[in-house]
Amino acid sequence: MGLFSRNKPKIKVQTTKKDGYSGWVKCTHCHEMIHANELQQNLHCCPKCNYHYRLSATQRIETLADKDTFVEKFTEFKAADPLNFTDTEAYKERVTKAQASSGRDEAALVGVCKINGVETAVGILDFSFMAGSMGSVVGERLTKVIEFAISEKLPLVIVSSSGGARMQESIFSLMQMAKTSAALAKLHEAKLPYISILTNPTSGGVTASFASLGDVIIAEPNALICFAGPRVVEQVIKQKLPPGAQKSEFLLEKGLIDCIVNRFELKDKVSVFLKFFTGNERSFAEVDASSFPKLSAKLQKLIQLKEPAIWAKS
Numbered sequence: 001m002g003l004f005s006r007n008k009p010k011i012k013v014q015t016t017k018k019d020g021y022s023g024w025v026k027c028t029h030c031h032e033m034i035h036a037n038e039l040q041q042n043l044h045c046c047p048k049c050n051y052h053y054r055l056s057a058t059q060r061i062e063t064l065a066d067k068d069t070f071v072e073k074f075t076e077f078k079a080a081d082p083l084n085f086t087d088t089e090a091y092k093e094r095v096t097k098a099q100a101s102s103g104r105d106e107a108a109l110v111g112v113c114k115i116n117g118v119e120t121a122v123g124i125l126d127f128s129f130m131a132g133s134m135g136s137v138v139g140e141r142l143t144k145v146i147e148f149a150i151s152e153k154l155p156l157v158i159v160s161s162s163g164g165a166r167m168q169e170s171i172f173s174l175m176q177m178a179k180t181s182a183a184l185a186k187l188h189e190a191k192l193p194y195i196s197i198l199t200n201p202t203s204g205g206v207t208a209s210f211a212s213l214g215d216v217i218i219a220e221p222n223a224l225i226c227f228a229g230p231r232v233v234e235q236v237i238k239q240k241l242p243p244g245a246q247k248s249e250f251l252l253e254k255g256l257i258d259c260i261v262n263r264f265e266l267k268d269k270v271s272v273f274l275k276f277f278t279g280n281e282r283s284f285a286e287v288d289a290s291s292f293p294k295l296s297a298k299l300q301k302l303i304q305l306k307e308p309a310i311w312a313k314s
């Protein structure tokens, strides 16, 4: 048979990629090659440099809550467009697109769960939904879950990751700062603990309201935590910021946050704080003022402990 009379070419065209590199990704922080499976098993932290990648609200619940204990609440509040707002795109369309790409109906997921056996009211912001921005639905859901914590006498944990207030809702989004802060003041009056967890990035109106009002403020390593971002600050002051400015480690040194906790230890450490606060039967009002330094020293000790063994489940 002649070469040109063959019906089918003998050379196979490989349509599927079999080069052994599928599933490998380059760490955006240390540029090492890491496998997606390894990243997933490592709670989305780089196994080489410990860079903490963002988690969706669902993944966050999986890492924090005891298995199958989370019950979502206040889903009846849906995104609205009170100002009929359009910039380069109609706000309604942006929301629809965000819902399709994130699989969530809004940027806040709230409810109740158990954290190492402690029943806790939780609120999680999802950065994949319009950069976790706080619109009226986010503010309302968080406020409702804070009020729920008060009525059920539960401790509260909120995990923030947000670009700040949602500008498409203008004053309606800014009002959420006051509303969530007022609800937290009531939680404080009810002597219920609130643990705020700041993840990369937490900024704008979220930093300037409920995220900074925790009785204990925990941050994940290397998280950007700020009001205005570094680029904006540099443009305004026309100076370069010092390296690491507005990152967790810098803010711990300056006293804005209480401790930095690796994602692997986060659940156990949060539950240590929850047990410390909720296990104290005497209310703070009944504690003799002279014992406050002692209480504070104990809390300080809890915050500063770094030995993983100490955080083992009791």
Ligand SMILES: [Zn+2]
Pocket: 027, 028, 029, 030, 031, 032, 046, 047, 048, 049, 050, 051
């Ligand atoms: Zn890395």
